[in-house]
Amino acid sequence: xxxxxxxxxxxxxxxxxxxxxxxxxxxxxxxxxxxxxxxxxxxxxxxxxxxxxxxxxxxxxxxxxxxxxxxxxxxxxxxxxxxxxxxxxxxxxxxxxxxxxxxxxxxxxxxxxxxxxxxxxxxxxxxxxxxxxxxxxxxxxxxxxxxxxxxxxxxxxxxxxxxxxxxxxxxxxxxxxxxxxxxxxxxxxxxxxxxxxxxxxxxxxxxxxxxxxxxxxxxxxxxxxxxxxxxxxxxxxxxxxxxxxxxxxxxxxxxxxxxxxxxxxxxxxxxxxxxxxxxxxxxxxxxxxxxxxx
Amino acid sequence: xxxxxxxxxxxxxxxxxxxxxxxxxxxxxxxxxxxxxxxxxxxxxxxxxxxxxxxxxxxxxxxxxxxxxxxxxxxxxx
Numbered sequence: 271x272x273x274x275x276x277x278x279x280x281x282x283x284x285x286x287x288x289x290x291x292x293x294x295x296x297x298x299x300x301x302x303x304x305x306x307x308x309x310x311x312x313x314x315x316x317x318x319x320x321x322x323x324x325x326x327x328x329x330x331x332x333x334x335x336x337x338x339x340x341x342x343x344x345x346x347x348x349x350x351x352x353x354x355x356x357x358x359x360x361x362x363x364x365x366x367x368x369x370x371x372x373x374x375x376x377x378x379x380x381x382x383x384x385x386x387x388x389x390x391x392x393x394x395x396x397x398x399x400x401x402x403x404x405x406x407x408x409x410x411x412x413x414x415x416x417x418x419x420x421x422x423x424x425x426x427x428x429x430x431x432x433x434x435x436x437x438x439x440x441x442x443x444x445x446x447x448x449x450x451x452x453x454x455x456x457x458x459x460x461x462x463x464x465x466x467x468x469x470x471x472x473x474x475x476x477x478x479x480x481x482x483x484x485x486x487x488x489x490x491x492x493x494x495x496x497x498x499x500x501x502x503x504x505x506x507x508x509x510x511x512x513x514x515x516x517x518x519x520x521x522x523x524x525x526x527x528x529x530x531x532x533x534x535x536x537x538x539x540x541x542x543x544x545x546x547x548x549x550x551x552x553x554x555x556x557x558x559x560x561x562x563x564x
Numbered sequence: 565x566x567x568x569x570x571x572x573x574x575x576x577x578x579x580x581x582x583x584x585x586x587x588x589x590x591x592x593x594x595x596x597x598x599x600x601x602x603x604x605x606x607x608x609x610x611x612x613x614x615x616x617x618x619x620x621x622x623x624x625x626x627x628x629x630x631x632x633x634x635x636x637x638x639x640x641x642x
C-alpha cells in the first residue's frame with residue numbers, strides 16, 4: 271500500500287509496510303539456529319518476533335487503538351517466560367549481579383511491549399527507526415562482547431544486519447516505510463535479545479532517547495493514543511519544504527519537536543540529530559558495560 | 565545554547581540518575597529484611613518494596629518531565 275510522506279513538499283507517496291521483509295530477515299537465522307542446536311532461546315526469540323509481527327500486520331491492515339496494540343504486544347513476552355530463557359538477576363556496575371527471582375518475570379512481561387512500542391514511536395523522520403535500530407544493535411553487540419557472552423552475539427548481529435539493510439531503503443529520502451509490523455518486530459527483537467543476552471542495564475541506557483520520546487508523547491497526550499488520532503501536529507512543513515516547530519501549546523512536546531525547535535531545518539538534519547542522540551546514549555551504554563567488568 | 569546540547573545534557577543526566585536509582589532499588593529496597601518469616605509479613609514487605617520502587621521510578625520520570633518542560637519553555641515557547 272502507498273502512504274503520504276508528510277515531511278516532504280508535494281505529498282510524495284511511499285510504499286509500506288517493510289515489516290514482512292524485516293520479519294523474514296530476523297526469523298530465518300533464528301529458526302535455522304534452533305533446528306541446528308535445538309536451543310530454546312532461538313525458538314523463544316522466533317516466537318516473540320512472530321507474535322509481535324502478526325499484531326503489527328493486523329495494525330497495518332486494520333488500525334488498532336493505541337491501548338489495544340500495547341496490550342496485545344504483552345503476548346510477545348510469553349514465549350520467553352514459558353521456555354524460561356531468562357536469568358532472574360540484573361548486573362550493575364561495581365556491585366555485580368543482584369537476584370530478582372519474583373520481580374524479574376514481571377519485568378520480562380513489560381519489557382517486550384514497552385520496547386516494541388517505544389521503537390514504534392521513534393519512527394518520526396525518514397531513517398530514524400532503521401538508523402536507531404542499527405545503532406542500538408551495534409552497541410548491544412559491543413556490550414555482549416564486553417560481557418563475554420559470545421554465544422549470544424548472534425542476536426545483536428542479526429538485528430544489526432537486518433536494520434542496516436533496511437536503513438539503505440529507509441534513510442532520507444525513504445523509498446519504503448516500516449509500518450507497525452516492521453517497527454514493532456525490530457523493537458520486540460531488541461527487547462528479547464536484551465533479556466536473553468543479559469545486557470539489561472546497558473541496553474536500557476542505549477535505549478534512553480526512545481524511552482524519553484515515548485514517555486514525553488504519553489505525558490503530552492495523556493494515554494495510549496494512536497498517532498493518527500493526535501489532533502495538532504508538533505511539526506509543520508513550511509513553504510520552503512523545511513520542518514518547523516509548531517508553537518501551539520496543545521501539540522505534544524515530543525523529542526522530534528524539541529530537535530526541530532532550534533529553527534527550521536531539513537528532515538535529513540532532524541533525522542541525523544536524533545541518530546546522534548542514539549549514538550551518544552550507546553556510547554554511555556558501552557561505558558556502563560565497561561564499568562560492569564571492573 | 566541550542567536544543568541538541570540541552571538534549572545531550574538531558575540524556576547524560578538521565579544516565580546518571582537512572583544508575584543511581586537502580587542502586588537505591590537493588591541495594592537498599594529489594595534486600596530490605598523481613599521482620600519475621602510469617603506469610604503476612606512477607607506479603608506486606610513485598611508490597612512495600614514494590615510501592616517504594618514504583619514511587620522512586622515515578623519521581624525519576626517526573627524529574628525528566630520537568631526538564632523537558634524547561635527545555636520547551638527555553639526553546640519552543642520563548
